[in-house]
Amino acid sequence: MIRLKNQAMAIILATQDKKELEVLWLKYLGKKGELTSLIKEIPKLDQIKRKEIGMLANDVKRAIEETIDSQKLKAEDQRLKTKEFLDVTMPGKQPPLGHLHLISQAIEEITRIFERIGFKKVTYPEVEWDWYAFTGLNMPQNHPARDEWETFFVENLSHPKYGQTVLTPHTSSGQLREMERVGRPPIKMLNIAKCYRRQSDISHAPMFYQFEGLVIDQGINITNLKGTLDYFAKEYFGRERKTRIRPFHFQFTEPSFEVDVTCLVCAGKGCRACKQGWMELGGAGMVHSVVLKNGGIDPKKFTGFAFGWGVERVLMMKYGIPDIRLLFSGNLRFLNQF
Numbered sequence: 001m002i003r004l005k006n007q008a009m010a011i012i013l014a015t016q017d018k019k020e021l022e023v024l025w026l027k028y029l030g031k032k033g034e035l036t037s038l039i040k041e042i043p044k045l046d047q048i049k050r051k052e053i054g055m056l057a058n059d060v061k062r063a064i065e066e067t068i069d070s071q072k073l074k075a076e077d078q079r080l081k082t083k084e085f086l087d088v089t090m091p092g093k094q095p096p097l098g099h100l101h102l103i104s105q106a107i108e109e110i111t112r113i114f115e116r117i118g119f120k121k122v123t124y125p126e127v128e129w130d131w132y133a134f135t136g137l138n139m140p141q142n143h144p145a146r147d148e149w150e151t152f153f154v155e156n157l158s159h160p161k162y163g164q165t166v167l168t169p170h171t172s173s174g175q176l177r178e179m180e181r182v183g184r185p186p187i188k189m190l191n192i193a194k195c196y197r198r199q200s201d202i203s204h205a206p207m208f209y210q211f212e213g214l215v216i217d218q219g220i221n222i223t224n225l226k227g228t229l230d231y232f233a234k235e236y237f238g239r240e241r242k243t244r245i246r247p248f249h250f251q252f253t254e255p256s257f258e259v260d261v262t263c264l265v266c267a268g269k270g271c272r273a274c275k276q277g278w279m280e281l282g283g284a285g286m287v288h289s290v291v292l293k294n295g296g297i298d299p300k301k302f303t304g305f306a307f308g309w310g311v312e313r314v315l316m317m318k319y320g321i322p323d324i325r326l327l328f329s330g331n332l333r334f335l336n337q338f
């Protein structure tokens with residue numbers, strides 16, 4: 001029995017492996033274990049021996065059990081000390097903080113600029129009837145001007161009065177909706193929305209954002225338009241910026257203009273990035289009387305101006321971003337700069 005004890009202790013002390021320790025426990029103390037077998041023999045002994053060997057057996061059993069347990073504890077200690085040791089005083093790992101996408105930031109900034117002078121931000125449907133996107137804006141069916149808006153059509157969905165369904169190709173579709181909503185001027189709308197066109201290159205994406213201003217009241221004239229454009233250019237691009245308006249043609253405005261801002265690179269002197277010191281911002285004009293009528297507003301009493309520009313376009317101009325596709329790439333090395 002003593003020999004068994006010594007042999008067992010030597011083997012147990014040589015390992016800290018949990019599985020091996022389980023096997024050793026079975027080897028000695030299991031149902032068919034070596035010590036168990038010896039203990040089973042005890043009743044066969046005479047009374048005096050039985051007592052003596054019985055006590056010894058208990059001792060050996062306890063010694064084997066305790067050694068196995070302490071080896072297991074040592075193993076656990078070792079495990080904690082090495083790889084899985086948890087130091088509760090260590091500072092936690094900060095999850096990386098994100099921020100609004102560059103386009104969302106620009107939308108917020110543009111909204112704030114116009115809200116300061118009383119524009120009300122609205123949102124209108126991205127999936128729109130032909131009437132609001134074209135016909136109601138003085139662009140009848142088959143009018144060649146429509147080619148400019150390379151439109152996505154939604155199949156098999158047309159309205160007897162409002163015509164085909166389109167993915168709205170510009171925020172101007174909000175003009176008639178706003179006139180219908182407000183009913184009677186004054187109107188001071190800022191409509192910022194997703195627009196869709198079948199184009200994709202360094203300055204066009206099939207989905208992009210526009211912001212559209214519409215002001216209608218008594219006595220609104222071109223100087224109000226020019227003042228608003230100047231205000232926006234100075235607030236958004238910087239105090240030194242100036243704007244100019246050039247004659248242009250749109251079906252829904254008369255007269256129509258294209259708006260330029262002094263070049264951000266050369267400050268108006270003329271360089272490779274601009275056209276003789278000017279950069280094109282987008283379209284604007286005085287709301288066409290047909291459009292006012294279509295919106296239920298009397299063009300003899302009220303006049304208005306409108307403008308519609310690309311959010312990405314002004315953003316790219318402001319930061320000198322060369323390719324619109326960068327904005328939609330999800331590339332964090334680019335986006336984290338802003």
Ligand code: DAH
Nearest residue numbers: 170172283284285306307308
């Ligand atoms: N809707 C035009 C476009 O997408 C831009 C535009 C031009 C909007 C003149 C206007 C405007 O409100 O008056 O190209």
